[in-house]
Amino acid sequence: MTLKSASCATRGLCLRTMTELDQSCSVLREYGSEQSLLSKPDGSSTFVQGDTSILAGVYGPAEVKVSKEIYDRATVEVLIQPKMGLPGVRERTREQCVRETCKAALLLTLHPRSSVTVILQVIHDDGSLLSCCLNAACMALMDAGLPMSHLFCSVTCAISKEGQIIIDPTARQEKECRALLTFAIESVECNVLMSSTTGSFSVQELQQCIAISQKASEQIFQFYRDSVKRRYSKIK
Amino acid sequence: MAAGFKTAEPLEYHRSFLKENCRSDGRELGEFRPTTLNISSISTADGSALVKIGNTTVICGIKAELTMPPSDAPNKGYMVPNVDLPPLCSSKFRPGPPGEQAQAASQFIADVIESSDLINMEELCIEKSKLCWVLYCDIMCLDYDGNLLDACIIVLLAALKNAQLSEVTINKETDLAEVDIQKKKPLKINRLPVEFCRNDKNDSIIIVDPTAEEESLSTALLTVVTDEEDRLCAVHKPGGTSLSGEKLQHCINRAITRNKEISKLVGKVIESTKTAK
Numbered sequence: 208m209t210l211k212s213a214s215c216a217t218r219g220l221c222l223r224t225m226t227e228l229d230q231s232c233s234v235l236r237e238y239g240s241e242q243s244l245l246s247k248p249d250g251s252s253t254f255v256q257g258d259t260s261i262l263a264g265v266y267g268p269a270e271v272k273v274s275k276e277i278y279d280r281a282t283v284e285v286l287i288q289p290k291m292g293l294p295g296v297r298e299r300t301r302e303q304c305v306r307e308t309c310k311a312a313l314l315l316t317l318h319p320r321s322s323v324t325v326i327l328q329v330i331h332d333d334g335s336l337l338s339c340c341l342n343a344a345c346m347a348l349m350d351a352g353l354p355m356s357h358l359f360c361s362v363t364c365a366i367s368k369e370g371q372i373i374i375d376p377t378a379r380q381e382k383e384c385r386a387l388l389t390f391a392i393e394s395v396e397c398n399v400l401m402s403s404t405t406g407s408f409s410v411q412e413l414q415q416c417i418a419i420s421q422k423a424s425e426q427i428f429q430f431y432r433d434s435v436k437r438r439y440s441k442i443k
Numbered sequence: 444m445a446a447g448f449k450t451a452e453p454l455e456y457h458r459s460f461l462k463e464n465c466r467s468d469g470r471e472l473g474e475f476r477p478t479t480l481n482i483s484s485i486s487t488a489d490g491s492a493l494v495k496i497g498n499t500t501v502i503c504g505i506k507a508e509l510t511m512p513p514s515d516a517p518n519k520g521y522m523v524p525n526v527d528l529p530p531l532c533s534s535k536f537r538p539g540p541p542g543e544q545a546q547a548a549s550q551f552i553a554d555v556i557e558s559s560d561l562i563n564m565e566e567l568c569i570e571k572s573k574l575c576w577v578l579y580c581d582i583m584c585l586d587y588d589g590n591l592l593d594a595c596i597i598v599l600l601a602a603l604k605n606a607q608l609s610e611v612t613i614n615k616e617t618d619l620a621e622v623d624i625q626k627k628k629p630l631k632i633n634r635l636p637v638e639f640c641r642n643d644k645n646d647s648i649i650i651v652d653p654t655a656e657e658e659s660l661s662t663a664l665l666t667v668v669t670d671e672e673d674r675l676c677a678v679h680k681p682g683g684t685s686l687s688g689e690k691l692q693h694c695i696n697r698a699i700t701r702n703k704e705i706s707k708l709v710g711k712v713i714e715s716t717k718t719a720k
Contacts, residue, residue, distance in 0.1 A: 300681075301548040307682020309661070386558070391682070398685035402665075407676045408556045410695055417688065 235362075235375045235423055240342075240434060242350040248326075254343035256375060258333035261340050263347035267323030275322070280315035282322045282389025287340060290329045300403075301337055305344055306307045308391045312345075314354040323353060334349055334377040335363040337389045337403060342427065348434065358394040360427040361388065361401070362420040366408055372416060388416050390425035394431075447550040452659055461648050468654065468681065473697060475652045476590075478705070481710045482605040490606025494598040496652065498588035500532075503598040505606045506580050512575040519574035520567020522526035524552040526582045526595055533655065542594055544591075551679060552582070552595055559676040562603065569611050576608060578716060589654040592666050592679075601709050605716075649690055651697060665691075703706070 236257030245251035248264035255261075268281055275282050285306040287298045294302075309325060324349065327340050337375055341361035348355060365376035365384035381387055386406030393400045399417060408416075447461025449456045449467075460467045470476070476497030485491035489524035503534075512519060526548040528536045536542060569574040580602065582595050620684075653661060668676040675695065678687065 242650075262445045296550045299543050300550040303543060303547045304681045307663075309682070311683050311685075388678070393685050396685065398687050399680070399686050399691065401682045402678045402680040404558075404675070404678045407560075407670065407674045409674050410692075413675055413678060413695075414688070414692075417691075431685050 212344070218310075219393045223264070223431055231372050232276050235426065236377075236425070238247055238430070239344075240430075242346055242434070242438065245359045247386065248351070249345045250349070250353070251342055252346035252350050253330070253414050256339045256342070257377060258326065258331055259335055259339045261336075261343040262342035262397070263340075263342075264326045264328075265323065265347040265351040265353070266326075267353060268318040268321035268352065271320060271322035276320045279319050281313070282318075282321060283310050283313065284324045285309065285327070286297045287327045288329065290332060292414055301340060304337060304352070304389075304391075304401050309344060309348065309360055310343060311400055312357055312393070313348065313357050314356055317354055317422040334379075334381045335375050335389075336426060337361065338363045339438075341363075341401075343392050346431070346434075349431070356395075358431055359400055360394070360424050360431070361389060361390050361391040361425045362427075363389045363414040364420060366406070366412055366416070370412075372419060372420060379436070386412070388413070388420075390417060390420045390422055390438040392417055394424075394428050397424060444447065445497065451654060457657065457660060461650075465540050470649065470652075474593070475701065475704075476596070476654075477695060478708060480601055480708055482601050482712055482716060488602075489608065490604075492596050492598045492601035494601065494604060496590055496594050496597075498586055499584070499590055499594050500586040501584050501591070501598045502595040503583075503595075503602040504540070505602050506579045506581075507576050507612065508579065508610050509569075509574055510577045512572060517572040518568050519564035520577060521564060521572045522553075522556055522562065522580060524580040524582065524599065525549050525592075526552060526584075528587065528591075530582040535587070537664050547681075548591060548595060551592060551666075551677070552580075552599065555596060555677050556599075558578060559668070559670050561600075570613055574613065575610070578603075578606070587655060589658045590652050591655075593652070596668065597705060597709070601712065603644045604709060606711050647684075647690070649702070651696065665694055667694055668703045669695070671700045671702065673699050673702075 213367045214443045219332070239317045240252055242252045244253065245264055248266055251263060252266040253262045255258060271282050282308040283306050285302045287302050288294060288300060295383050305325065305327070313323065315408065327343060329336065338361035341359065345359050363375060365373045365380055366384050367373060373384070376384065384406070386404065388402070390399050391401035415436040464472060466472065479495045481493040483491060484493045484502065489507045490505040491503060493500070493502045510600060524547050528542065528545040530536050530538050533695055536687055569580070582598060582600055584591060605666065658664065660667045663680065663686065665686065666677065666679040671677055
């Protein structure tokens with residue numbers, strides 16, 4: 208791992224600098240995002256973390272089927288399309304996680320009897336897929352201009368067999384690790400909104416991963432702020 | 444009059460109890476409903492169990508079949524869990540293909556089985572690359588009154604402890620299954636989930652083992668699975684309102700105590716069937 212730094216490109220790319228090889232902490236991969244790339248959805252974005260890339264589209268507030276409508280709030284639907292094949296059971300659990308996180312963040316009572324649909328397409332999966340989905344969903348919801356009470360971002364931690372904690376693992380690191388933890392953090396108080404884990408780990412390791420994720424989430428929230436600032440500074 | 448209030452304003456009704464630190468059915472905030480367990484209920488299955496947590500009733504049947512091991516793990520057998528939520532258990536579920544909750548529950552159980560090394564998969568293998576056991580675990584909910592994941596895991600655990608697989612020896616070309624009942628329940632790790640429901644009515648109250656109404660009024664659900672060594676096998680919180688570090692720690696501690704209660708219960712039931720024989 209070497210020192211790397213680069214200037215920001217027009218798409219709001221940020222490279223993180225690494226100071227030294229720290230045993231128990233590592234750094235997020237190069238991440239970037241682009242908004243408003245699709246013309247039909249109300250909001251769209253891509254989010255790239257290393258080689259993992261997700262394209263998100265948001266439609267809403269829009270009409271909802273009578274069977275699904277809720278009288279006092281909007282109905283949130285999430286669809287995750289895998290790179291190959293039809294969505295299966297694994298996508299359903301991811302959809303549930305993304306949906307409940309979006310429901311907590313959006314101000315649904317402002318749009319009763321409507322629907323907000325978030326569609327996520329996996330372009331490439333190289334680890335941290337659920338995190339990338341959540342980040343792309345948040346950027347797309349921002350792009351659509353839907354009112355939210357707070358923003359959210361997501362970080363994945365992997366605990367290797369030796370006990371080292373790796374942030375934002377690649378697919379290979381995920382396969383070799385002993386446990387994989389994904390957290391969604393909210394922007395107001397940096398508390399955990401969503402947690403999805405596989406593998407076994409101790410309570411101390413859980414607390415460590417949460418602390419590391421909270422720290423990493425600050426970088427991502429700063430990136431959200433910078434992207435929005437850059438975008439709206441062009442509009443005069 | 445109370446019934447009228449409960450129908451018209453369910454949130455206020457439950458809040459009025461929570462203000463007094465208790466719940467509408469008289470339980471404490473951290474108290475579980477009485478849990479009863481019955482094993483070997485299904486005679487045609489290789490292992491089965493039925494659990495009732497309050498009104499929530501879940502049954503599990505395990506069938507073992509012989510098959511070829513998957514090519515990426517030729518020395519291991521595998522398990523196929525499936526959670527079914529039929530329209531019988533609640534008006535929430537319609538007939539037809541499994542809904543999202545059933546699919547998410549199936550995936551969760553599959554993840555927990557893998558994370559906790561519930562069964563040593565190598566023991567399910569009879570001959571490398573040729574023959575192995577596949578355990579089909581069918582979990583069906585008969586009465587849905589909240590806390591589904593907890594019941595599913597307990598019933599799966601009990602059914603696996605109860606399961607018996609016959610001994611299989613391979614002939615030169617074909618394989619012979621001898622009906623020597625060999626007890627097989629290599630439960631390497633015993634893990635129990637404790638499902639929490641967190642109500643955030645601006646008071647951030649955590650209640651344990653929610654009923655179906657409490658679940659529908661809650662703003663977040665947290666499930667913690669621990670094993671007998673107090674390691675965490677799953678911390679599952681699919682979104683909802685945020686959770687602070689201390690509340691999470693409190694939930695984990697409660698999960699660990701619940702683990703001990705359930706281990707005792709399962710142990711007692713297994714022992715009682717042994718003595719009955």
